[in-house]
Amino acid sequence: MEQEVRIGAVGLAHDVPEFCGRSPPIFAAWRFWLPPGSFMIGSNCPRTIHGSAQAESALAPYSYLSSPHGRMLAKFLYGIAEFERDLISERVKSGLAAARARGRKLGRQVGVRPKSEKLYPKVMEAIEAGRSYRWIARDLGISKNTVTEIVRRHRETA
Template sequence: MGQRAAIYCRVSTADQTCGRQEADLLAFAVKAGFDVVGVWKETASGARDDRAQRKKVMALAQARDVDVVLVTELTRWGRSTIDLFHTLGELQAWGISLIAQTGLQFDLGTPQGKLIASLMSVLAEFERDLLRERVRSGIAAAQARGVRFGRQPGQRVKADRHQKRALELVAAGQSYREVGLRLGISKNTVLAIVKRHRAEQAGP
């Protein structure tokens, strides 16, 4: 009896089909002597993370109900270098191999697998650096256009939300500490609310 294989196929848009991938992988499985337990197909772009069918394949792998996962190429499986590295690491931890039709097999027990893991680790770090750089560049460009990030001077989101109730409780004789504990804010925030209210009442 051969190794149990799960076939995973993915296309990016609704006007595409998984027919060619499925046929090629079924033929590949027969030639390699794998016992196919099922074919999982879905339509999802490379960037989307809501891949229900891939999650099912991962669940089978975690339960050790398959021995290998077959794909036509690694881009059909991974959303990004980081995602590919993480999911392959999970499969490896469960003792499951991911095999591409091209003959590329990810298995940390082999020299080829170790080399791929090392290269992917470097690429994943490179991708993270690129992402951080894009974020920093985006923030800098937005700031240059006058966009301001974070809480601005004069904004008192939490204090403003609790102001009415805090003033009522203080007027009822509760201490600032008691009011703060009751509303989930600090004693200093309660004090600031009261001071600001008194200043507004006093007027110019």
């Protein structure tokens, strides 16, 4: 069951319980819904609304996206995360550009493919005989993508 709590000048003072022996904070001039057992934001008190000591997040009242406050906080945090992601992306791109300017080769290096080199004559012979890539792959026990790569490398070098 949810309990409505009004805080500050908007709410009435007798509607708000005391927290830690103090009157409710005045700076919060809005109302929001708190599930039982959630912390009051701004109370600086380890007790919950019901007085039990629980280790709950201080953002628990705002974690519900059904409330305007929860949606606002989610959008705010999303904006910060997007900003951080853009900064990281910018740093990575500038680092890659600097490496290219220094003449550094980027990406995976071309490696030796002994299996492909061994099967190259058989694959090209089957291609010239008009066989399909799938038939060649099944016949030689390799994947269709390997056959495609062998043919692609042959066409690039030819």
